[in-house]
Amino acid sequence: MYPDDRRYTREHEWAKREDGRVRVGITRFAAERLSDVVYIELPKVGTEVRAMEPFGVVESVKAASDLYAPVSGRVIEVNADLLAHPERLNQDPHGDAWMIVLEPASEAEWDQLLTAEAYAELVAAEGA
Amino acid sequence: MNALRRTSLYAAHRAAGARLVPFAGWEMPLQYASIVAEHVAVRTRAGLFDVSHMGEIRVEGPGALAVVQRLITNDAGRLPVGGGLYTPMCLPSGGIVDDVTVFRVAEDAYLFVVNAARREHDAAWITEHAAGAAAVVRDVSDATALLAVQGPRAATILARLAGDEVAALPRFHARDGVRIAGVPTWVSRTGYTGEDGFELAVPWDDAPRVWAALLEAGQSEGLMAAGLGARDTLRLEAGYMLYGNDIDETTTPLEAPLTWTVKFDKGEFIGRDALARQRATGVTRRLVGFEVVDRAIARPAQEIWADGGRVGRVTSGTFAPTLQRSIGLGYVSATHAAVGTMLQIQIRGVGVPARVVRLPFYRRPTS
Numbered sequence: 448m449y450p451d452d453r454r455y456t457r458e459h460e461w462a463k464r465e466d467g468r469v470r471v472g473i474t475r476f477a478a479e480r481l482s483d484v485v486y487i488e489l490p491k492v493g494t495e496v497r498a499m500e501p502f503g504v505v506e507s508v509k510a511a512s513d514l515y516a517p518v519s520g521r522v523i524e525v526n527a528d529l530l531a532h533p534e535r536l537n538q539d540p541h542g543d544a545w546m547i548v549l550e551p552a553s554e555a556e557w558d559q560l561l562t563a564e565a566y567a568e569l570v571a572a573e574g575a
Numbered sequence: 576m577n578a579l580r581r582t583s584l585y586a587a588h589r590a591a592g593a594r595l596v597p598f599a600g601w602e603m604p605l606q607y608a609s610i611v612a613e614h615v616a617v618r619t620r621a622g623l624f625d626v627s628h629m630g631e632i633r634v635e636g637p638g639a640l641a642v643v644q645r646l647i648t649n650d651a652g653r654l655p656v657g658g659g660l661y662t663p664m665c666l667p668s669g670g671i672v673d674d675v676t677v678f679r680v681a682e683d684a685y686l687f688v689v690n691a692a693r694r695e696h697d698a699a700w701i702t703e704h705a706a707g708a709a710a711v712v713r714d715v716s717d718a719t720a721l722l723a724v725q726g727p728r729a730a731t732i733l734a735r736l737a738g739d740e741v742a743a744l745p746r747f748h749a750r751d752g753v754r755i756a757g758v759p760t761w762v763s764r765t766g767y768t769g770e771d772g773f774e775l776a777v778p779w780d781d782a783p784r785v786w787a788a789l790l791e792a793g794q795s796e797g798l799m800a801a802g803l804g805a806r807d808t809l810r811l812e813a814g815y816m817l818y819g820n821d822i823d824e825t826t827t828p829l830e831a832p833l834t835w836t837v838k839f840d841k842g843e844f845i846g847r848d849a850l851a852r853q854r855a856t857g858v859t860r861r862l863v864g865f866e867v868v869d870r871a872i873a874r875p876a877q878e879i880w881a882d883g884g885r886v887g888r889v890t891s892g893t894f895a896p897t898l899q900r901s902i903g904l905g906y907v908s909a910t911h912a913a914v915g916t917m918l919q920i921q922i923r924g925v926g927v928p929a930r931v932v933r934l935p936f937y938r939r940p941t942s
Contacts, residue, residue, distance in 0.1 A: 483610045483804075485894040486870040486901075488923070504923065506872045508610045508894050509804055533870075 449474065449567050450541060454517065454560030456499070457569060461541065462517035462560055469518055469549045473505070476570045478540035483508040487533045489546055494522045496549065498556050503546065505536065514546065518556040524548035582627035583720055583782045591800055599692035601628040603803050610804035614896045617768050617809055618939075621726030622801035623789055626774070627782060630694030630716040632701055635684040638709030643685045645845060646704055647677060648828055650838040654679040659747045659763060662836050663828045664700065665846030669853060670824040671831070673697050674816055676765060678749050688721070688774075690818045704845070720782035724789055725772030725809075727939075728796040733773055735792040737762065744773075756788035767806065769813025770939055811902065812895045814864060814935030820875055821862060821890045821904050829853050830906065831862045832934055860887065861912040864936055867901035867920060868928040870894070878921040879905050879929075886911045889920060895936060902936050903929070 449455065453463035459477035463470045478484075486506040496502040501513040502522075525547050529535060536544045551557070561569065579602040588595060593604035604625065606613060616622045634642055643651045649662030659678035663671045673693040678686045689697045698714040705712045724732060734742035736755045741762055744750060749763035758781040766772035777785050790798060807817070814832070816822045822831050829837065829850060837850055867873055873892030878885050892903030903920070911918065914933050919926030 482606070483894075486872060488871070506870075506894070508808060508896070509605070511872065511874060 449563040449570075451563040454557065454562065455566035455569075456515055456517050456560060458499070458513075458515040460515055460517050462557075464557075465548075467551075468523065469520065469551050470545050471517055471547050471549060472545040473514065473536070473540055474566070474570075475540050476573075477512075478537050478544070481505055481507045481512060482537060484533045484536045487530055487536065487546075489514075489525050489530060490522050492522055492525055496520060496522060505533075516549070517560055518549060518551045519553065520549035520551040522547050523550050580628070582625055583779050584625045584627065584786055587783055587786055588625065588800075593800070593802060596803070598803055599628060599690070601691060603628060604800070606802040606804045607800045610802070610808060611896045613799055613801035613805035614808050616797060616799040617726045617770055617801055617805060618897050619727065620797035620799075621724060621728040621732055621772075621793055622768070622799050622805065623786070623793065624723040624725065624801050624806055625720075625782070625786070626723050626806075627720040627779070628691035629721050630687075630689040630691060630697060630714065631719040631721070631776065632687040632689060632694075632698055633680070633684060633713045633715055634687070634701065634705060634710050635681075635713070636708075636710035637683055638705075639683050639685050642701075642705045642708050642710045643677060644841065645843065646701060647675075648837040648844060648846065648850070649677075650841040651677055651679065651685065652841060656681060657749050659749055659765065661747075663822070663833060664697070665828070665844075665850070666824060667845055667849060668824075669827040669829070669846045669849035671818070671822045671826060671828065672700055672824065674818050674822060674833075676763075678763065680749070680751060680761075692819055718779050720777050720779045722775045722777070722782065722785060722789070723766055723768075723772060724775070724793070724798070725766045725768040725801075726770045726798075728793070728798065729770070729772040732789065732793040732796050732798055733762070736788055756784045758785050760785065767813075767815055768809040769815070769935065769937055770809075808893050808896055811891055811893050811904070812897055812935070812937035814937075816862075817891055826862070826906070827853060827858075830858050830860055857909065859909055860906045861909055862890065862904055862906050863912050863931045864934040865903055865905065865918060865920070865929040866932050866936075867892075867903065868930065870901055871920075871922050871927050872901050873903035873905070873920045873922065873927075873929070879907055880919040880921060880926055881907070881911050881917065886918070897937055907931075
């Protein structure tokens, strides 16, 4: 269910290493909880984000939810397609509906992220 | 923390895969599938809601009308048996105790249908003001489940179970003793969605039978179970107040767009003097509807700005599925309440442009 080619946060973001950069999105679990997404706010390219601090917001019909950066770094890419079509977040959260790509500030934070297995356990506990 | 209460339909909601959330002390379905899908079903076909958390309070006896008239701002004096109305109940200050529907259910008996969060408070308030009158107050909420079937196909669905005559009830009229799936049901042509529809009060434990019968009768009409999420987006598009958000004890009917419910000419009622003074001096703030120019969503308690300063606060906001726009309600100073006025909603530190628009946001097409 949760791909093991990446790591996860307790706030339901995923982080995937790609040639030294880190692609970030939210998990299927989070996307399903946020059904009826209507608006997504993401930082501009060049913004510095800090690990486990909000970098953006997903607005669903019901509520606004913060997005947390898995690692610190500089935003080098933003998914403009997703901003234009926020409803796609519910369709492919682990793939096309990625949110930002970061140039990580350090390698040290990576090891604090959850493995797919640990994340699946967290979801199982929360979903119960 | 007290345990959440559950309606008699709790098992049915669980079986249907509903996401259940705490609401006013109850564990209620927020949504079954998607809020938007349920919203669209109600606007285009029909939706079925469990609103058993709402309260029902009866006032009975020869003095009942006098008690009712003292408690409400609207005029129950000319209600026929089976007739009902929407009304605030006010404090002496003019602040709103609750907004309710009141039906004359028999010659000398009235039924208040009240908000879940205000039920205990209302029961005490009504009882207090019935003291000394020839009237008895009974809170029958625990014995009464309430369902709402709403949408353009609601009458067709109800007719299958209760006959054409019931389905032809005029708006804000009710009938008692209707049998649905063998269950004695009180049916009113009312709702909180902006669509045609009915509300059905049934004995608490019989609600699952009526619920199942409605779902079955409505299947061919596209009836969907709908949760509180859709109920909120539907009521907001229709411009209906949500007690606790848009109105409360610190706001008056004249500040909210409820002036039409205040009948100064009917005689004495609680809050009349304060409201008459407010009418004479003019209100200093008004609850207005606004459309956000962007897709960002206004949420309660966000500040409303204009001309470089704060002029009010948001009380309700959502993305309106039917209108495909971000809409909201909020109190603004009377000088910024005119339709067309440009405002800024402070959303996460940014002043997002919004425009005051006429209420309701949505009006159902009349055939």
